[in-house]
Amino acid sequence: MPLADRIRPSTLDEVVGQRHILAQGKPLYNIISRGKIPNMIFYGPSGVGKTTVANIIAQKTSMSLYRLNGTQASTSDIKDVVANLGTFGAAGGILLFLDEIQYLNKKQQQTLLEYIESGEITLIASTTENPYFYVYSAVLSRCTVFEFKQVTxxxxxxxxxxxxxxxxxxxxxxxxxxxxxxxxxxxxxxxxxxxxxxxxxxxxxxxxxxxxxxxxxxxxTQKSSMNYDRDGDHHYDILSGLQKSIRGSDENAALHYAARLLAAGDITSLCRRLLVIASEDIGLAYPMAVPIVKACVDSALQLGLPEARIPLGEAVVLLATSPKSNSAYLGINAAMQDVEDGKTGDIPRQLQNKHYDGEGNAVKGQHYLYPHDYPDHYVKQQYLPDAIKDRVYYTFGDNKFEQQSKVYWDKIKGKK
CATH class of the missing domain: 1.10.8.60 (Helicase, Ruva Protein; domain 3)
Structure with missing residues (x-):
């Protein structure tokens, strides 16, 4: 038995961390102390006490404890647990500890549903993934979720x-x-x-x-400082922390999250997210951020670690300290929403890629006005379909670059 199991706490007071739910007077502590255990899901990263607390609960009840692991359990394994209901060995009821429930498919989770609802089986499930995404909603609605946080x-x-x-x-x-x-x-x-x-x-x-x-x-302990899973919640939490730090212009926090990705060797995720941020959060406030970040990303991918940290660090600091604008991001989102909602309409005749008219057309001719033939290379004409001809998707941001563009176009368009 590994040392981690040999020193596993036997009482709640010995559990490391989780004071927000396990300190005296806190919800989970009170529930366990009273001995009437509801269906629960323990959610949090590995090695923070989920299994330990489940073991302590099992010791405090008269129920028969069964264990299954979602990575290995089959439907027949679940049915074997159910088959013990009503037997002498399960006279006090069954407490099922289901580790890594996210690996069970919907049908397997549904197999338990009837018995959880009737109270014949009390479920304590654990997961390292967000249960609201990975646990079947009918099972989730019958359980109380307790989040276990990373231990300091x-x-x-x-x-x-x-x-x-x-x-x-x-x-x-x-x-x-x-x-x-x-x-x-x-x-x-x-x-x-x-x-x-x-x-x-x-x-x-x-x-x-x-x-x-x-x-x-x-x-x-080398490399063990990274509690990291490229497909798990922690991976996306780091990326979210990176983007929100850059968006909030905190270059120090941004460098920290970038360093965590680099320490895990995940250059690809960092590069992709920096390219997105350059357009989404800096955008037209500093358009040159896009080609500069692209050059840093290309350099990093060509160099590889450890040297890749240098151009990527440059990109992180540049983005964090640049002026911010999400005007283009909001504009394309609004346009996409109209398209998804079916608000489109026919393309105006003057924009169509054809130069003849059918017999049914009342007005003959394309009548397209070529902007380069007019002063300032601009002439007013309708470009949006009739159904949405007055729709406005883009609003100039309040940064220097976009305001300069606004002054220019107000001047040009104001002439017409």
Whole structure:
């Protein structure tokens, strides 16, 4: 059994972090203390105590505990659990702990629905993905969702110290820890208590003369500081943090989130998001941001890591410190919405790509006015279809560049 399981807390007071739901007087603490357990879904990143709390709940009830993992469970496995209902072994009811419920398909989740609703099975499910996207709505509506947050390094420190003590007891020795080892492991494991405990175990097993050096700790915690999954919620949270920091003109926060993506080796996601931001959030306030960011992205992709961080850092700072405008973004969104809503209409005759008229046309001739034949290369004519001829999608932003354009076009169009 891994050390992370051997030091798993047996009481709520020993659980690391999650004080927002597990401190005395908080909702989940009160529910568990009263012993009447509802259907629940525990949502949060790996290694933050979801399974530990489920185990503690199981110890406090008279129900029979069954465990399934969504990555391996089949419909027949679920039916085997259901088959125990009414038997002597399930006289107190069944508590089903379903880990990684997001991997069960809709039919498998529906198999449980009848028994959850009747109260014959009490479900405690855990997931690292947003349950509102991955759990069948009928199951979700019968459960209470509790979010488990990433544990801070300060919270992990006591767990790391306890892990070293237990390893010393089991190996009949007292480990000598170089200064900084405990804090390095706690801070380096990205809020994952399980990962921290496993790192402690590896440090002890690989130590010489019962001394754990900083060199060993750094080697065994390398890359573990990234709680990262390219297809998971945390991945999109980092990208969201990056874009919102740039949009909010906080270059320091933007560099932080970019660094987290780079530390995970995810150049592609960072490059794609920077290209989007250049047009969506900086836009016409500084149009040159687009080609500059494109040049930085091309350089980064050609260089690869670690040098790629340099042009990408330049792009992040440029975007964060540039003036902002989403006028073009709002304009294309409004136009797309009209198209999706069917607000289109026929293209005006003068714009059509044909130079003849059918017999049914009352007005013959295309009558297109060629703007280059007129002063200032502009002439007023209708371009939108009749049904939406007065629609306005774009409004000039209040930045220097767009206001200069507005002055120019007000002058030109005001002449006509």
């Amino acid at each position: 390094a300060e919270d992990i420190l006591p767990a790391v110290e306890r892990a070293f003590r237990l390893m010393g007891e089991e190996m009949h020795t007292q480990f000598t820890l170089e200064e900084g080892v405990v804090s390095h492991i706690a801070y380096g494991c990205g809020g994952d208590v399980r990962k921290a405990a496993n790192t402690v175990e590896l440090c002890c097993l690989s130590s010489e003369d019962d001394t754990v050096t900083m060199e060993t700790a750094k080697l065994l």
